[in-house]
Amino acid sequence: MDSSTNTQSNTELAQFLNNQRTSIVEKWLENVLLPQNDPFYEEVKKNGHQTIVELIHFLETSSLDRLQALTSKIAKERIEAKANVGDFVHNINVGRSIVYELLMCSLLNDQLKGDGVLKMQRYFDQLVFLSVQEYTALKDTIIDRKNQFIQEMHHDRLTMLGQIAASFAHEFRNPLTSVKGFIYLLQKELDKTDQSEYYFEIIQNEMQSLEEKITQFLYLSKMRGLQDKLEKVSLSSLLKEMLNFMYPRFTETNIVTISQVENDVFTEGDSSQIKQVLLNILVNAVEELSGWSGERKIKVSLMKNEDNVAELSICNNGNPIPDYLLENVFEPFVTTKSLGTGLGLSVCKQIVEKHNGTIEVNSTRDDTCFTIKFPII
Secondary structure, eight states: OOHHHHHHHHHHHHHHHHHHHHHHHHHHHHHOOOOTTOTTHHHHHHHHHHHHHHHHHHHHHOOOTTHHHHHHHHHHHHHHTTOOHHHHHHHHHHHHHHHHHHHHTSSSOHHHHHHHHHHHHHHHHHHHHHHHHHHHHHHHHHHHHHHHHHHHHHHHHHHHHHHHHHHHHHHHHHHHHHHHHHHHHHHHHSOOOHHHHHHHHHHHHHHHHHHHHHHHHHHHTTOOOTTOOOEEEEHHHHHHHHHHHHHHHHHHTTEEEEEEEOSSOEEEEOHHHHHHHHHHHHHHHHHHHTTOOSOEEEEEEEEEOTTSEEEEEEEEOSOOOOHHHHTTTTSTTOOSSTTOOSOHHHHHHHHHHHTTOEEEEEEOSSOEEEEEEEEOO
């Protein structure tokens, strides 16, 4: 088809659409999917007319440059109307079908009809693409804003909770110290029997558990570290010490331990706090494996990596951490245990980061690994 014939064809198609524009829009409105009481109903009618106007412009100029202004307007209105994207695309395709049907039933010759279908196909494909692109971009922006708001609210609540936790922890710690002192005096003064020794042992264990919980709350509140004494710490020795300490628990629960610990790996920090991190993760691994029916394994490794950083990993082959928890497992009060407080791993993260280190977790069907990195001195 030469240039003059093509221009004539476009002119006839444009004239046909211009004559049929009102009937196209009316028929389209009868078949579209719109939310009840759509706040943009009048705008939808205008958009229908403008869609045909832009189609005519495309036939006359072969340019789609003006189309994005229309799709941006439509997408914004459909977002505000809370329209489903599926309904959105459906409505555009309803308009496409109506235009095709009118064209094929018209008195235009077959060549003109075929040429019109091809050109209109390109137009409506671009209309769908741009509309969905704009709609999706707006939706993503809204979701990002909501997520940011939720994160900020979560942070504010945790900050407030930390302040409350610190207040309660300090209020509990003082009378707890007094109670421990009087229990010690009672042990000295009362006649000892097997039964009383047993009771005092229970009391001491429970008091120790309370002290540990109070310490965790103090870490959670970020009111920590003021009295920490930094020293050269042998990670190799600490890890071996914790493995020896946990050996009875490993034996009791039939856990096989595999360790690969490089000697002379040092960092700077507080040895008691680093012990707490190692102990917490090892205890969690034992508790997870205690309900595991298959072979129970804990793999521990410590080495200097290529970046001259101490890399310590503790892995167990128990059940994987669920995906919905994995991303937030270091957040306070997130736990996989039915009776857990969800503070342990949060405290571990704070201690590690305070030592200028990092901690991360990777969980698959094969194993769950906690990897901790400390700077080497």
